[in-house]
Amino acid sequence: MRTRAPITVTRSGATAHITLVLLALAAVGVACLPWLSGVGGSGRAVALLVYILLAVMWNALAGFAGLVSIGQTLFFGVAAYTTIRLADAGVDPYLAILLAIAAGALLGWITSLFMLSLSGGEFAIGMWVLSSLAHLCVNLDPLIQGETGTSLIALNAYAIETRSAWTLWLALAVTLAVLAALLVLLRSSTGAAITAIRDDEVGARSIGVDVMRTKRIVFVLAATGTAAAGALWLASNTTFQPRAYFGVQWTAYMLFMVLVGGLGRIEGALIGALLFFVIETLFGAYGAWYLVGLGAVAVGFALFLPNGLWGWIGPRLPGEAIPTGYLITEINKTSREEI
Amino acid sequence: MMGLVISAALLGGYYAILATGLAFMYSVMNIINLAHGALIVMAAYGLYVLGTLGIALPLGIAVMSVAMFAFGMILHRTVLSRASGGGELLPLLATFGIAIILDNLMFQMFGADNLSLAPFVGDLSWASFELPGDIFVGQLSVYILVAALMIIALIEAMMRRTDLGRRIQATSQDRATASLLGINTGRTAGIATGIALAAGVFAAAAMGLRSAWGPYSGSAQLLFAFEAVVIGGMGSMWRVLIGAMVLAFAQSIGAAIHPQGFLIGGHLTFLIAVFYRLPAWRVALTNLRQPRGPA
Numbered sequence: 001m002r003t004r005a006p007i008t009v010t011r012s013g014a015t016a017h018i019t020l021v022l023l024a025l026a027a028v029g030v031a032c033l034p035w036l037s038g039v040g041g042s043g044r045a046v047a048l049l050v051y052i053l054l055a056v057m058w059n060a061l062a063g064f065a066g067l068v069s070i071g072q073t074l075f076f077g078v079a080a081y082t083t084i085r086l087a088d089a090g091v092d093p094y095l096a097i098l099l100a101i102a103a104g105a106l107l108g109w110i111t112s113l114f115m116l117s118l119s120g121g122e123f124a125i126g127m128w129v130l131s132s133l134a135h136l137c138v139n140l141d142p143l144i145q146g147e148t149g150t151s152l153i154a155l156n157a158y159a160i161e162t163r164s165a166w167t168l169w170l171a172l173a174v175t176l177a178v179l180a181a182l183l184v185l186l187r188s189s190t191g192a193a194i195t196a197i198r199d200d201e202v203g204a205r206s207i208g209v210d211v212m213r214t215k216r217i218v219f220v221l222a223a224t225g226t227a228a229a230g231a232l233w234l235a236s237n238t239t240f241q242p243r244a245y246f247g248v249q250w251t252a253y254m255l256f257m258v259l260v261g262g263l264g265r266i267e268g269a270l271i272g273a274l275l276f277f278v279i280e281t282l283f284g285a286y287g288a289w290y291l292v293g294l295g296a297v298a299v300g301f302a303l304f305l306p307n308g309l310w311g312w313i314g315p316r317l318p319g320e321a322i323p324t325g326y327l328i329t330e331i332n333k334t335s336r337e338e339i
Numbered sequence: 340m341m342g343l344v345i346s347a348a349l350l351g352g353y354y355a356i357l358a359t360g361l362a363f364m365y366s367v368m369n370i371i372n373l374a375h376g377a378l379i380v381m382a383a384y385g386l387y388v389l390g391t392l393g394i395a396l397p398l399g400i401a402v403m404s405v406a407m408f409a410f411g412m413i414l415h416r417t418v419l420s421r422a423s424g425g426g427e428l429l430p431l432l433a434t435f436g437i438a439i440i441l442d443n444l445m446f447q448m449f450g451a452d453n454l455s456l457a458p459f460v461g462d463l464s465w466a467s468f469e470l471p472g473d474i475f476v477g478q479l480s481v482y483i484l485v486a487a488l489m490i491i492a493l494i495e496a497m498m499r500r501t502d503l504g505r506r507i508q509a510t511s512q513d514r515a516t517a518s519l520l521g522i523n524t525g526r527t528a529g530i531a532t533g534i535a536l537a538a539g540v541f542a543a544a545a546m547g548l549r550s551a552w553g554p555y556s557g558s559a560q561l562l563f564a565f566e567a568v569v570i571g572g573m574g575s576m577w578r579v580l581i582g583a584m585v586l587a588f589a590q591s592i593g594a595a596i597h598p599q600g601f602l603i604g605g606h607l608t609f610l611i612a613v614f615y616r617l618p619a620w621r622v623a624l625t626n627l628r629q630p631r632g633p634a
Contacts, residue, residue, distance in 0.1 A: 068431045114614060120427050121371030125565045126613060132562065133606040140599060248558055252439045255432060288443040295439030302432045303421050
């Protein structure tokens, strides 16, 4: 007869606690930026938060639901456009941003009704077609005047210091909320389904996972987060030129951040976004050569290090940094197994 | 009215020539090559450089076909073979990355100016045939349509009648069994990539003669090609021709309704085609999978 080994089941360890403290410190630091570094610093911090949102959301879509989308700019651009339209109709710009995020969620739900029946390349380019369609329709709006674009003039009601601080805090709040929502989702029973689909979609279906429902949840969350990024980018840059929001370069950035950081891990997306932010700050002025470099590094990672940087760092840490599974420790033994 | 129908059909010929390489690569290697448009633009720059060196366009097309065939073999060996071993997502990510690299490299090398191949063919770019009823048809568009028909017929004949075609089919259907039968599957897939890229040279010539292009024109060409492939459906290269025709007619009707309706008409037709085919796709996919048994 075999006796059952005494085990403890926990959801987080020391690594997770350290990560949480570091993330909290970073959030507090970012929140204090308006007093520390003024308008310029706040603007860069919003850019970083937008990159984080884009990377985490694209990673959720590609890494968790197995859906590569070239057209996430659909939500990015439409949210910015909705903000412009609502502000033009007299809505307070910050309220307009929140409404645009809600509109992005709604658009995501509507899109999911038919796009999720596609997979692979059909889904990827199908999303792109939707994004170009939205781009063309936005160009038809007389307020936007084609590619000339317009500005979020309503923001001028606020002094520049006030509005850069408000935009930063809003961006921080939205980013933290989206990250928290993703973490809660991944730790729920739906999270187990997501992990199952990530590892083996056919296998997941065979054990009774509702693949379509699970994918839809991830897709709508990704649409919401990407829409938030678009509206916040507009609040930070104030000008709206359709090409700058629907352009395919955003997809290139998302691809770079997620592939370099590590597909399928929140930590990877965070690292990828941070790295992209640093690279952009240092090399962004090199224009097309910079994009050549980004593309080359992304392809290199895809081919030679498909799990990205976190795929190398993660296994070397004791326990998970952002825990989404369970940690089972057998008492009296040091061996650990994650499920 | 008749003029509209004819010009739409000729535009369809251009889309067919554009989509052939993409459809071929998808049907034999199951890879949607997101760098398809960028590679066509790259071939067009090659034709332009050869043209400025005084080489006649037909010879230039022959030279570039060989060059792009070789490039296709290299691309397969260095990137695609590795990417296609890593699941469904990796080829998409890798080819999209290649498109970004190529687009921006071409911008660095040739600048943002729009170029055209028209100066290298004398008066062909504006010469026209006169049809009864005072309808004038551009000769160039007719030649493009004829070239599209010939390329599709050639690929179909190669796939059905030649030894290489059978090897490619065997490799695309079941790589493991094909290699058991003594087929060098890696080399065969490389040749298939080369053929797809060589077909792209004809698309590049058509693009460069019809209109001016720039370093970032590739994404629009990819989108047209992909829409034609999806509207036409899989199965035979001839379906690509049908898809290209439907796309061209939809765009022409869109343009007739609204000055900016050209692209919108095409995109909407693509979405309708996707909608329409959804249940049929699932049936077709299960039919494809069943005879193979557990992989």
